[in-house]
Structures are given as structure tokens and as C-alpha cells.
Amino acid sequence: MADLDLMRELATEGKTRILLLVLDGLGGLPVTPDGPTELEAAHTPNLDALAARSMCGLSTPVAPGISPGSGPGHLALFGYDPLRYEIGRGVLEALGIGFDLQPADVAARGNFCTLDPKTGLITDRRAGRIPTEVGARLCEKLRQIRLPGVETFVEPVQEYRFLLVLRGKGLYDGLTETDPQQVGKPPLPVEPLRPEAAHTAELFNQWLAEARKLLADEYPANGCNLRGIARDPGLPQMPQIYKLRCGAIATYPMYRGVAKLAGMEVLPTGETIEDEVETLKAHWANYDFFFLHVKKTDSRGEDGDFEGKVKVIEHFDEVLPGILALGPDVVIVTGDHSTPAVWKAHSWHELPVLLWARYIRPDGVKQFGERPCMAGGLGHIHHVDLMPLAMAHAGRLTKFGA
Amino acid sequence: MADLDLMRELATEGKTRILLLVLDGLGGLPVTPDGPTELEAAHTPNLDALAARSMCGLSTPVAPGISPGSGPGHLALFGYDPLRYEIGRGVLEALGIGFDLQPADVAARGNFCTLDPKTGLITDRRAGRIPTEVGARLCEKLRQIRLPGVETFVEPVQEYRFLLVLRGKGLYDGLTETDPQQVGKPPLPVEPLRPEAAHTAELFNQWLAEARKLLADEYPANGCNLRGIARDPGLPQMPQIYKLRCGAIATYPMYRGVAKLAGMEVLPTGETIEDEVETLKAHWANYDFFFLHVKKTDSRGEDGDFEGKVKVIEHFDEVLPGILALGPDVVIVTGDHSTPAVWKAHSWHELPVLLWARYIRPDGVKQFGERPCMAGGLGHIHHVDLMPLAMAHAGRLTKFGA
Numbered sequence: 001m002a003d004l005d006l007m008r009e010l011a012t013e014g015k016t017r018i019l020l021l022v023l024d025g026l027g028g029l030p031v032t033p034d035g036p037t038e039l040e041a042a043h044t045p046n047l048d049a050l051a052a053r054s055m056c057g058l059s060t061p062v063a064p065g066i067s068p069g070s071g072p073g074h075l076a077l078f079g080y081d082p083l084r085y086e087i088g089r090g091v092l093e094a095l096g097i098g099f100d101l102q103p104a105d106v107a108a109r110g111n112f113c114t115l116d117p118k119t120g121l122i123t124d125r126r127a128g129r130i131p132t133e134v135g136a137r138l139c140e141k142l143r144q145i146r147l148p149g150v151e152t153f154v155e156p157v158q159e160y161r162f163l164l165v166l167r168g169k170g171l172y173d174g175l176t177e178t179d180p181q182q183v184g185k186p187p188l189p190v191e192p193l194r195p196e197a198a199h200t201a202e203l204f205n206q207w208l209a210e211a212r213k214l215l216a217d218e219y220p221a222n223g224c225n226l227r228g229i230a231r232d233p234g235l236p237q238m239p240q241i242y243k244l245r246c247g248a249i250a251t252y253p254m255y256r257g258v259a260k261l262a263g264m265e266v267l268p269t270g271e272t273i274e275d276e277v278e279t280l281k282a283h284w285a286n287y288d289f290f291f292l293h294v295k296k297t298d299s300r301g302e303d304g305d306f307e308g309k310v311k312v313i314e315h316f317d318e319v320l321p322g323i324l325a326l327g328p329d330v331v332i333v334t335g336d337h338s339t340p341a342v343w344k345a346h347s348w349h350e351l352p353v354l355l356w357a358r359y360i361r362p363d364g365v366k367q368f369g370e371r372p373c374m375a376g377g378l379g380h381i382h383h384v385d386l387m388p389l390a391m392a393h394a395g396r397l398t399k400f401g402a
Numbered sequence: 403m404a405d406l407d408l409m410r411e412l413a414t415e416g417k418t419r420i421l422l423l424v425l426d427g428l429g430g431l432p433v434t435p436d437g438p439t440e441l442e443a444a445h446t447p448n449l450d451a452l453a454a455r456s457m458c459g460l461s462t463p464v465a466p467g468i469s470p471g472s473g474p475g476h477l478a479l480f481g482y483d484p485l486r487y488e489i490g491r492g493v494l495e496a497l498g499i500g501f502d503l504q505p506a507d508v509a510a511r512g513n514f515c516t517l518d519p520k521t522g523l524i525t526d527r528r529a530g531r532i533p534t535e536v537g538a539r540l541c542e543k544l545r546q547i548r549l550p551g552v553e554t555f556v557e558p559v560q561e562y563r564f565l566l567v568l569r570g571k572g573l574y575d576g577l578t579e580t581d582p583q584q585v586g587k588p589p590l591p592v593e594p595l596r597p598e599a600a601h602t603a604e605l606f607n608q609w610l611a612e613a614r615k616l617l618a619d620e621y622p623a624n625g626c627n628l629r630g631i632a633r634d635p636g637l638p639q640m641p642q643i644y645k646l647r648c649g650a651i652a653t654y655p656m657y658r659g660v661a662k663l664a665g666m667e668v669l670p671t672g673e674t675i676e677d678e679v680e681t682l683k684a685h686w687a688n689y690d691f692f693f694l695h696v697k698k699t700d701s702r703g704e705d706g707d708f709e710g711k712v713k714v715i716e717h718f719d720e721v722l723p724g725i726l727a728l729g730p731d732v733v734i735v736t737g738d739h740s741t742p743a744v745w746k747a748h749s750w751h752e753l754p755v756l757l758w759a760r761y762i763r764p765d766g767v768k769q770f771g772e773r774p775c776m777a778g779g780l781g782h783i784h785h786v787d788l789m790p791l792a793m794a795h796a797g798r799l800t801k802f803g804a
Binding site for chain 1 (some may be wrong): 404407455755760761763764782783789790791792794799800802
């Protein structure tokens with residue numbers, strides 16, 4: 001694996017364009033042992049034709065057996081070792097709802113929970129999965145909590161989940177979670193993991209004490225926990241690492257947020273794949289690297305909707321010729337992880353990847369699918385290796401060593 | 403590679419069962435370039451049928467080119483990076499003879515050697531490979547050595563090899579070996595590699611001085627060396643890492659010992675593969691993970707007995723349906739390393755591996771053998787990745803990152 005320091009050392013300016021096309025949760029599984037995966041079942045004449053001119057392979061997002069969340073999956077695609085660079089859960093929650101997180105903010109994921117009114121012990125870590133409207137009303141209530149010297153933001157996310165952000169001077173991360181991860185125990189206090197975080201811990205604990213008073217009558221959501229208390233991780237920035245002007249096109253806030261953390265410029269777009277392609281065309285002249293994200297493959301996979309996932313892939317296939325007509329120098333098509341419809345969740349399975357560029361050795365793979373890609377010329381690779389390969393094929397990396 | 407800390411973080415309780423079937427030294431080589439390997443030559447209808455429903459591949463135990471001993475080969479299978487976690491030679495020698503090593507014991511492998519009576523220089527590092535009975539008599543003699551404040555154990559192993567264990571308070575490892583690794587030099591003193599081991603070094607040196615007096619008339623075994631002076635390495639324990647109740651079934655003490663060091667419960671069994679399968683059936687309900695070890699594939703390989711190794715593989719194939727009938731959720735079949743009959747020793751060659759579970763992509767491999775596995779869907783992997791893959795396929799790993 002070439003790390004980011006090596007990339008920074010070898011990257012050169014250029015006129016070539018790299019296109020990273022990410023179908024979220026692309027990898028799948030057959031329903032019956034002899035059956036096709038979602039991608040294999042889909043009618044994809046354009047992807048297949050591109051595969052026939054490309055190098056294909058199977059890629060591991062993080063490590064064998066590891067099912068990545070959206071953060072690690074995308075960091076790996078952007079060339080960041082996801083075991084080294086982590087985005088805290090609180091930050092991801094903020095990105096997911098499009099909250100405008102500032103570098104010095106400290107963000108926590110909040111979970112409403114049920115406490116036994118007599119003992120104070122947790123009886124349900126998700127407060128009976130209260131409806132989103134109830135969560136929103138409770139967040140409204142919690143907004144009245146004031147802390148000395150800092151601003152607080154409480155935003156509903158979904159059902160029992162919310163976002164808490166503290167903004168002000170002298171705030172630090174390095175804090176423990178309050179969720180004991182099992183029922184029958186009380187919520188834990190926030191503890192500092194390093195001395196400079198002591199004051200921030202105290203603020204979170206003050207907030208929690210107030211919150212519990214305000215929630216006392218709100219059974220089953222009469223308590224709450226804070227998880228993944230974190231700051232913007234201050235990632236090395238892609239434009240500096242790769243000497244690329246990077247544009248990100250995504251319909252969901254989470255992916256725009258991760259791209260922004262990595263230093264990409266987020267390009268405003270609409271709701272559909274067609275909107276995303278239009279955005280790509282409109283900004284084609286202004287960037288050297290585009291990350292274009294298709295969300296619904298993952299959504300249908302999580303729903304367990306094999307046919308629905310097939311249709312999203314086929315939809316993407318239809319717009320592909322219009323994308324390729326822009327004349328990119330390097331095209332990668334893959335996903336951030338697998339989301340097999342039969343598994344209904346992110347999974348650890350390798351996922352198909354295709355790399356097209358001028359200077360490749362076509363490998364005889366004629367169909368873009370998991371099994372055909374097993375025999376591809378890229379072999380079994382890792383997501384973090386894709387950006388160095390893209391850079392090399394774009395003629396944007398100088399020689400290493402004399 | 404997902405390390406043990408990551409496994410500990412992601413592992414969850416479950417009801418699924420993982421079965422790790424290890425044919426020691428499974429990997430082989432063809433006798434003539436066009437010929438089959440031992441596994442390919444064997445008639446294995448049951449393994450082949452399982453392979454056809456599985457993902458297959460070739461796995462490297464430690465690193466390309468490295469021929470592992472039994473310790474590293476098995477540690478890697480259990481998910482421990484064998485370059486990071488080491489079991490000292492003295493400890494392995496103790497495990498190999500079924501010595502009940504305690505965590506605070508310090509164990510050394512002893513080698514009887516021949517010293518020139520006049521100069522005291524080593525003339526034969528193996529004392530002319532004295533018969534095992536002679537070694538046993540000499541050990542009996544050495545048992546009379548008394549050291550202040552510690553108990554000593556001297557156990558014959560084979561020919562010129564023996565085990566020396568010191569038991570008592572305040573003993574440390576971190577000690578040099580006495581064997582200069584060449585003839586024409588004197589045995590070296592035991593030296594401490596860290597200050598707290600100084601007293602232990604002194605005790606070993608006292609023991610050696612006494613031993614040399616007692617052996618003076620025992621030409622050609624008129625001297626001895628100590629190697630690999632070590633303690634129980636205090637490995638992280640599998641039940642805590644993986645949240646699995648782990649049972650080990652092996653006919654040889656060495657493998658039971660390594661399993662025990664890793665935190666498995668060693669299940670009493672007999673001498674044959676059939677005995678091992680009976681043990682597996684008897685304990686099926688009580689464990690989530692079973693390590694079942696077949697020794698004789700390696701023994702026949704070391705003997706250079708190609709046909710004998712084929713027969714052991716065929717024997718295993720016959721009992722396989724009875725094992726699969728138990729209904730495991732994940733099955734891995736592989737070995738700890740290759741022991742090709744033509745090489746007559748542990749070797750560095752990748753070895754075939756098969757992973758069966760519900761959530762896989764069958765890869766078209768129809769025969770369990772080295773060449774068919776080259777085209778398998780697991781590709782070329784590493785032993786340390788097998789446990790994370792087994793855990794994932796058993797549904798026992800949560801998502802990494804949000």
C-alpha cells in the first residue's frame with residue numbers, strides 16, 4: 001500500500017481527468033448457490049462493454065471479514081487507510097443530516113433510551129424506537145438547555161437518534177460514551193480520556209443532567225445516551241495529497257460530508273442519477289477528479305430488495321454512455337462495500353471493480369459481475385490501492401526513487 | 403489484516419457454530435511436473451462436493467517463502483499474527499510432551515552435546531544423536547540437581563533433546579541461549595536480556611555447572627546446551643477476543659498445548675480420526691468454535707511417503723459427511739502449512755483452503771486441490787485472515803465504523 005505521504009511526494013499536476021463512480025453497496029450475493037448476484041442479474045450492456053475494455057477485479061474495502069460503515073468504505077476509496085483514519089460516529093451523524101459542522105465543534109450521537117423510573121437503570125437502549133416526530137419534539141425541548149460559554153445544537157436524526165453539538169472555545173474530543181451497551185445498567189458519565197478534555201466532559205455531563213430532568217416525564221424516552229463524541233478528524237486534504245481539483249456529486253448529505261472532510265468541493269445537485277450526471281457535465285471543465293455517488297443500490301440492498309437493487313444498477317447503466325462521452329482519462333466503477341439483498345446490511349464481501357484507462361492490459365473479462373471479476377487482471381485488491389492506481393493511469397505520479 | 407483488537411471490538415455473541423478442520427501439512431507438491439499433488443491424487447468425493455458449494459483459495463501461513471513451525475502455523479490459523487505473537491521453543495517443547503506448564507514457569511529446550519574433554523569445545527551439537535533411552539537415563543541423573551528456592555523438572559523428549567523447567571517465584575524470561583550454533587566453540591553462559599532476568603540467568607548457569615559435572619563421564623553426551631528459554635507468552639485468549647466458546651480436539655500434545663495457550667478448552671479424545679469425530683459429536687452442543695486437528699498428513703509428508711499422505715487425506719474424506727451432518731454454520735478446511743512428501747519437511751508453499759457458509763459466492767471450483775484452488779474466489783489469502791472471515795460468515799462481527 002502506498003500511503004498518503006508517498007502520494008504527496010509523487011503526485012504531479014496534469015491535464016488528465018479521473019472519474020470515480022461509486023455505486024453504494026454494489027457487491028451482492030446469489031439468492032441460491034447457482035444463481036446470479038444483483039449485478040450479474042442486471043442487464044448492463046454499457047458496463048459490460050466498458051468492462052471488456054478495462055481491467056477488472058475484486059476489492060476488499062477494509063480487511064477480510066470486516067463490514068465497513070459508510071465512513072471507512074469511502075475513506076478507503078479516497079486512498080485513506082480506514083484503520084488509521086477514523087471519522088467519529090458523532091461527526092458522521094452530523095454529516096448525515098447535513099449539519100454545518102465547524103472544525104472546533106464537538107459532536108455526539110444521541111440515543112433516547114428508557115430508564116426504570118425507580119432504579120434509573122436502562123430498560124431499553126432505543127426507547128421503544130419512538131417515532132421520528134416524537135424524537136423531534138424531544139429535541140425541541142432539549143434545546144432550552146444552556147451551558148456556560150458554549151453554544152449547543154440538538155437536531156433530530158431518526159426515531160430515537162439525535163445529534164448534539166457543542167460549539168465554543170477550548171472544547172476537546174477524547175471522551176468516553178455513556179451507553180453501557182446493555183440493559184440493566186445505568187448510563188455512564190462522560191469521562192475524559194486525556195487531561196485537556198476534562199472541561200468538555202464536565203459540560204457534556206452538565207447537559208446530560210439537565211436533559212434527564214427535562215425527559216423525566218417522557219417515558220419511554222425518559223433518558224438518553226451519548227455515543228461517539230468526536231471532532232472533525234482533520235484529514236489530510238485530497239487537493240494537497242494528489243494535486244487534483246476534486247469535485248463531489250452525491251444526493252445524500254452523509255457522502256457529501258465525507259467528501260468535504262477529505263477536502264473535495266461539494267457540487268450542488270438534485271435527487272436523481274440524471275441530476276448527478278447533469279451536475280457532472282456542468283462542472284466537467286473545472287475539476288480533475290470527480291467522485292460521483294449513487295445511493296440507491298445500498299438502500300435497496302438494505303431493504304432486502306434484490307430486484308430493486310438490480311433496477312438501480314440498470315438505471316445507472318443507462319446513464320453511463322453519457323458520462324463516458326465526457327472523455328475522462330481514467331474511470332473506476334465500484335462501490336464502498338457490499339450490501340447483498342439476502343444479507344440486508346453492509347457486508348464484508350469483496351466487491352467488483354473496473355478500471356478503464358488508456359494504458360492498461362485488457363484481461364478478457366466481458367461482463368461486470370462478481371464471478372467474472374474473480375478472473376480479472378486486477379486480481380484481489382484493496383480499496384486504498386485504487387487512488388494510487390487511478391493517479392498512475394492518469395499519468396500523475398512520478399517515479400519512486402532514482 | 404484485521405488485528406485482534408479490532409476483532410475484540412467487533413465480535414458479538416451468537417448462536418452460530420464455526421468448525422476449523424486442520425489437516426496438518428496438507429499442502430503438497432507433484433512428484434513429476436505434470437503429476438498431481440497428494441491432495442489432488444487422493445480420491446475425495448466428499449471434499450470435492452463441499453468445495454463445489456464453497457469459496458476456495460490458496461493461503462499463506464506466515465509470509466511468502468516462510469516455512470512455519472507448528473506454533474506459528476497454528477497461531478495464524480487462530481487469527482494471531484505469527485510475526486507478532488511468538489511461542490518460545492522451550493514452551494513448545496513442554497507442550498509437545500504434554501508437560502503441565504504453569505504461567506510463571508520458565509522452560510528451556512535442552513540438547514545433549516559432545517564436548518572435547520580437554521578443551522571443553524563443542525565437537526557435536528547433538529551428541530551423536532544418542533538413543534532416546536540414553537537421553538532418558540541422563541535426564542534421570544540430572545533430576546538430582548537442586549537449585550535454591552525453585553523446583554526443577556527435567557523431562558526426556560527424543561534422542562538428544564530434553565526439557566528443563568524452573569518453577570518458583572520471581573523467575574523471568576528474556577535470556578540468551580547457550581548453543582553457539584557451531585562446533586569448535588564452548589557453550590555460552592545464559593545472559594539476561596533485561597535486568598529483572600539476572601537472577602533467573604544465574605539459576606540456569608548454576609544448573610548448567612552442576613549438569614556438566616554430572617555428565618562429565620557420559621561421553622558422547624558429556625555436555626548440554628539450553629535453547630529458547632521462554633515462558634507462557636500470555637496470549638490474548640480466544641474466548642475474550644471472539645466471544646466464542648472454543649473447543650480443541652487433537653491427538654498430539656503439541657496441538658492441544660497451542661490451543662490451550664490460545665484459550666481453548668482441550669477436549670479429551672483418543673488416537674484416531676474416528677475418535678476425534680466422536681469427541682466432536684459428544685461436545686457439539688457446548689461450544690461455538692471447534693478446532694479439529696488431523697496429524698498424520700504431516701507425519702507422512704515428513705516421511706516422504708506420498709501414498710501414505712494420500713491415504714490419510716482419503717481417510718479424512720470418509721469421515722467428513724459425519725462431521726458436516728452436525729450442521730455447522732461455517733466450515734473451513736485447510737492445514738497449518740504445507741508438508742510436501744517430496745520435500746520431507748514443513749514448507750513455505752501456499753496451501754488449499756475451503757470456506758463453506760450460507761452467505762458466499764460459489765466460485766466454480768469443483769475439486770479440492772492446489773491447482774483448482776488457484777482459480778478460487780478467495781484468491782490468495784493469509785492464514786490470519788481466516789478467523790475474521792469465519793467470524794463474518796458466522797454473523798458474529800458488527801460493522802466497523804458508522
